[in-house]
Amino acid sequence: MSATHDAHYPRISRVLLGDAxxxxxxxxxxxxxxxxxxxxxSYAELERRTNAFAHYLLAQGLPPGARVAMFCGNSAQMVTAFLGIYKAGLVWVPINTGLSVAGTRYILEHAEATHLVIDAEFLARADLRAMVDALGLRVIVCVPEGQVAPGGDTTAFLDTLRGQHATPPELDVPSTTMAQIMYTSGTTGQQKGVMHSHGSVHSALMGNLYELGMRPGDSTLCVLPMFHCAQHAISMTFLLAGGTVVVRRVFEPGAMLETVERRAITFLLGLPIMYGAMLAHPARATTNLSSLRLCLYVMAPMARTMLVELLEKFCPGGFALASGQTEMYPATTMFKPEQQLKRFGSYWGDSVVTNETAVMDDEGRLLGRGEVGEIVHRGPNVMLGYYKDPEATQRARAFGWHHTGDLGMFDGDGQLLFVDRKKDMIKTGGENVPSIKVEEVLLRHPAVLQVAVVGLPHARWAEAVTGFVVLKPGAAATPADIVTHCRQHLGGFEVPKSVVLLDAMPQTSTGKAQKFVLRQQYERHYEDTPGAT
Known part of the structure; x- marks a missing residue:
């Protein structure tokens, strides 16, 4: 009998994420x-708790593949819960806690979730509670250990663990079995359910393990939300490696610095703006950061001046940029510490060992060095597809590669350079302007903290390059000052026709600017703004 027809084969060969x-x-x-x-x-206690939660879910009569949704901030209970969902052979559906009630309801209904794990603080909101009650979901509430659980028709998470088996359920789960549906973060206003198998996520973890050189004694401080792929992937990689994951619910630079020193953190994952805040914090100069071996940044480019200062004063061991997508579980490419200061621009580096990266034109031809096209990947970390959206799934895998929607090129040394999102390439007066090129120049201005550049409708230019800027606390600069700065570093057609100062940038919970919000809010900017060119 061949292995593929052996009844025991799925159990022997299984790749179940909870097994990490x-x-x-x-x-x-x-x-x-x-x-x-x-x-x-400890690992023994975490294993016991995750097994207990898995047995609780199975005792509710949930069939294989049933969806268990989660509306939680980072916590030990959140981690225990999603590991238990994996171990039960069910499907984890994390929800961004920053979504509106309507957006949350859409995911719950679209995913056909039957159970919801939710933090008590969120369930206490009248609008969320009313929505949950209307959907008739079975509710499991996460409350801090030692606190009294809410009453009513809910079950406290810690109560689900009592009296359950401490050993893992015996399940036949092929590696291609769906493990999670993670909805995209919505920088385009669209929410798509990205289906991943146990095997696809596991292959990404193995790539991270190799590329980042993680060791059993390593520890990481988890502050980005684990309902998104980047922090989830890093946290799971550390658990696979036998490391320690220290979770925090919110980012506060002083508390982060204190935790790095007290817990001897060796690895950090953060956004450039977070590293900048820790670098500028008064406690940084007196905090012992010598345990840090590597810092990873994601989601946004790092200003060269900031990177140089961080290497000197924060983590001499180095910084690396990791890129990836919910659809192609991260990381897919990595710009390593030894590469960081050799090139300037939005370099994404090399493919990780578990997948292959290329650049393709619209007809499916792979392009050579120096040619701009869409960045595409293939490898075992690719999604199963978009849930209930076969047309979008087929578009994403045209010509046998996963299509990212990102434009890029390989330079003469084979390093991948990100050019722009396809939809963010601004076509102004017959010229193509990558928004990221303008953003990089804006970030060089000493008063600028955050930026986003979009093309807005314009009677003369079709699309006008428009910069949106948040200034650093206490800094002063006028739009005219910033435009003058841009003229020193950009071609005439690339210079923003207008700069708008914002109090806060509309963004996702992972720090990505929501450019679609800016496009919608400022659609008539060049009609309504006197003097706009």
Whole structure:
């Protein structure tokens, strides 16, 4: 009998994401796995808790593949819950806690979730509670350990663990079985459910393990939300490696610095704006950061001046840029520490070992060095597809590659340079202007903290290059000052026709500017603004 027809084969060969904790617990049962404030869980205890939650879910009669949604901030209970969902052979559906009630309801209904794991603080909101009640969901509430659980028709998460088996359920779960549906963060206003298998996520974790050189004694501070792919992937990679994951719910630079020193954190994942805030914090000069071995940044470019200062004063071990997508589980490419200061621009570096990257034109031809086209990938970390959207799935995998919607090119040394999102390439007066090129120049202005550049409708230019800027606290600059700065570094057609100063940038919970919001709000900017060129 061939292996593919052997009834035992799925169990023998399974790649179940929850097994990452089980295998680490077998090797290092007493090692610290998870820290949440004063709560410390060893691998043995985390294994026991995740198994117990898996058995609780199965005891509810949930069939294989049933969707369990989650509306939680970072916590030990959140991690325990999604690992238990994996171990039960069910599908984890994390929801961005910054979404509107309507956006949350759409995901719950679209994913056909039957159970919801939710933090008590969110369930206490009248609008969310009314929505949950209207959908008739079974509700499991996460409350801090030692606090009283809310009453009513909900179940406290910690209560679900009592009296359950401490050993993992015995399941036949092929690696291609769907493990999660993660909805895209909505920088385009569209919410698509990205389906991933246990095998696709696991392959991404293995790539991270190799590329980042993670070791069992490493520790990471998790502050980006785990309902998004970047932080989830890094946290899972550390659990696979036998490292320690320290979770925080919100970013506060002083508290981050203190935790790095007290917990001897070796690895950080953050946004450039977060590193800048820690660098500028008064406590940084007196904080011992010598434990840091590597810092990873994502979602946005790093200003060269900031990077140089960070390497000197924050983490001499180095910074790396990781890129990826919810659809092609991260990381797909990595710009390593030894490459950072050799090139200037939005370089994404090399493909990680688990996938292949190319640049393709609209007819499906792979392009050579120096030619701009769409960045495409293929590898085992690719999604199963978009949930209930076969047309979008087919478009994303045209010509046998996953299409990212990003434009890029390989330079003469084979390094991948990101040019722009396809939809963010501004066509002005017959010229193409990559928005990211203008953004990089804006970020060089000493008063500028955050930027976004879009093309807005214009009677003369068709699309006018328009910069949106948030200034650093206490800094002063006028739009005219910033335009003058741009003229020193950009061609005439690339200079913003207008700069708009904002108090806050509309953005996703991971720090991506929501350019579609700016386009909608300022659609009539050049009609309504006197003197706009």
């Amino acid at each position: 904790v089980r295998r680490s617990a077998l090797r290092w049962p007493e090692r610290l796995a998870l820290v949440d404030g004063e709560l410390e869980l």
